[in-house]
Amino acid sequence: MPTAAVIGGGPSGLMAAETLLNQGLTVDLYEAKPSVGRKFLMAGKSGLNLTHAESFDKFLNRFEKDQLKLAPFIKHLPPVAIRKWVEDLGIETFEGTSQRIFPKVMKASPLLRNWLRRLEKLGLKIHLKHKWIGLSNDLQLKFSTPTGNFLSNHDVKIFALGGASWPKLGSDANWINIIQQQNIPVTPFRPSNCGFNVNWSDIFLSKYSGAPVKSCRVTVSGLQKTGDFNITDYGLEGGVIYSHSRVILDDIYKKGRAIISIDFIPEKNYDEVFSLVSKTKGKNTLTNHLRKTLRLSGVRANLLRELLSSEELNSAVLLTKSIKALEIPIYRSQPIDRAISSAGGINFNATDENLMIKKMPGFFVTGEMLDWDAPTGGYLLTACFALGLGAANGALKWLKC
Numbered sequence: 001m002p003t004a005a006v007i008g009g010g011p012s013g014l015m016a017a018e019t020l021l022n023q024g025l026t027v028d029l030y031e032a033k034p035s036v037g038r039k040f041l042m043a044g045k046s047g048l049n050l051t052h053a054e055s056f057d058k059f060l061n062r063f064e065k066d067q068l069k070l071a072p073f074i075k076h077l078p079p080v081a082i083r084k085w086v087e088d089l090g091i092e093t094f095e096g097t098s099q100r101i102f103p104k105v106m107k108a109s110p111l112l113r114n115w116l117r118r119l120e121k122l123g124l125k126i127h128l129k130h131k132w133i134g135l136s137n138d139l140q141l142k143f144s145t146p147t148g149n150f151l152s153n154h155d156v157k158i159f160a161l162g163g164a165s166w167p168k169l170g171s172d173a174n175w176i177n178i179i180q181q182q183n184i185p186v187t188p189f190r191p192s193n194c195g196f197n198v199n200w201s202d203i204f205l206s207k208y209s210g211a212p213v214k215s216c217r218v219t220v221s222g223l224q225k226t227g228d229f230n231i232t233d234y235g236l237e238g239g240v241i242y243s244h245s246r247v248i249l250d251d252i253y254k255k256g257r258a259i260i261s262i263d264f265i266p267e268k269n270y271d272e273v274f275s276l277v278s279k280t281k282g283k284n285t286l287t288n289h290l291r292k293t294l295r296l297s298g299v300r301a302n303l304l305r306e307l308l309s310s311e312e313l314n315s316a317v318l319l320t321k322s323i324k325a326l327e328i329p330i331y332r333s334q335p336i337d338r339a340i341s342s343a344g345g346i347n348f349n350a351t352d353e354n355l356m357i358k359k360m361p362g363f364f365v366t367g368e369m370l371d372w373d374a375p376t377g378g379y380l381l382t383a384c385f386a387l388g389l390g391a392a393n394g395a396l397k398w399l400k401c
């Protein structure tokens with residue numbers, strides 16, 4: 001039978017390996033770290049959001065400009081199929097209130113352990129501490145190992161080396177120079193699903209660092225979404241911020257800054273808020289007035305104090321405007337090594353429809369090595385699984401298995 005190499009032991013690489021093993025191929029998986037699935041396990045610390053239960057069309061729309069690239073692969077491994085695959089591994093799942101799908105145990109280790117046990121039974125050979133460092137003149141894979149350099153030759157090779165976020169867990173993008181030496185176009189990596197820097201005062205941070213800001217409507221350059229975010233020592237992070245990260249970064253790169261606009265009371269319109277703000281305060285302080293009339297207190301009320309001048313706080317018109325659209329200028333994101341994921345990578349037009357690199361017949365690429373982006377909510381992991389399946393199926397077609 002033909003032999004295959006999978007380089008990278010994350011979700012996409014492991015899915016590719018399973019697909020090839022199920023067709024009887026001999027598969028060697030090479031992983032630079034001392035164990036596989038490290039970033040997968042990190043995702044499990046927040047519960048392991050596997051996928052999402054919304055309608056399939058709505059699910060695909062979440063990928064925005066990248067949905068046309070990803071749809072052919074996700075259609076072959078949609079969210080419902082991923083949920084079944086997880087449960088076939090003996091891990092029960094549940095649907096959360098936001099339609100996100102999680103394992104009932106709310107962690108990744110049992111799933112990874114069962115998955116590796118299945119792969120071992122199928123015959124997967126895992127080579128740990130094998131870092132891919134290049135290609136020989138005859139295109140054999142070259143690895144650095146604790147015992148020296150090592151050459152490996154296989155009928156097909158699938159690269160699953162990840163993007164550029166969380167380098168300590170293996171996704172360090174050190175493969176870029178090797179790939180570019182083959183004249184393959186690579187879009188520079190940048191952070192995705194990341195936090196953004198704001199210079200808070202020491203007084204504000206001492207009280208509200210780590211505080212959640214719930215149920216706000218956030219708008220950036222016309223993109224409007226409702227959700228929660230958190231105050232951090234460096235600025236802002238959290239779901240509704242991550243969901244705007246692409247447009248925030250685009251604005252920073254194009255204009256030098258982005259403006260995040262926060263509506264603290266999306267359920268009331270401007271006139272309703274103005275009517276309540278304009279009520280006579282009597283002996284109440286502004287803090288008590290906002291708390292009694294609008295139930296605006298704690299971190300939300302103090303964000304207004306942090307960012308508004310005395311003139312704005314004492315003007316019913318200006319204060320109402322800021323309650324409905326508090327503007328926070330953003331000039332910089334957190335670095336890529338602190339981002340949940342990364343955007344950029346090998347251009348899809350450098351591969352054929354089966355994810356084979358056009359200039360390197362027999363070499364396939366999957367996962368976050370490719371240039372695409374996804375929001376949080378199970379979308380990233382679903383696409384990684386689906387691309388792993390797609391690359392493996394492409395390899396099987398090329399081998400005519």
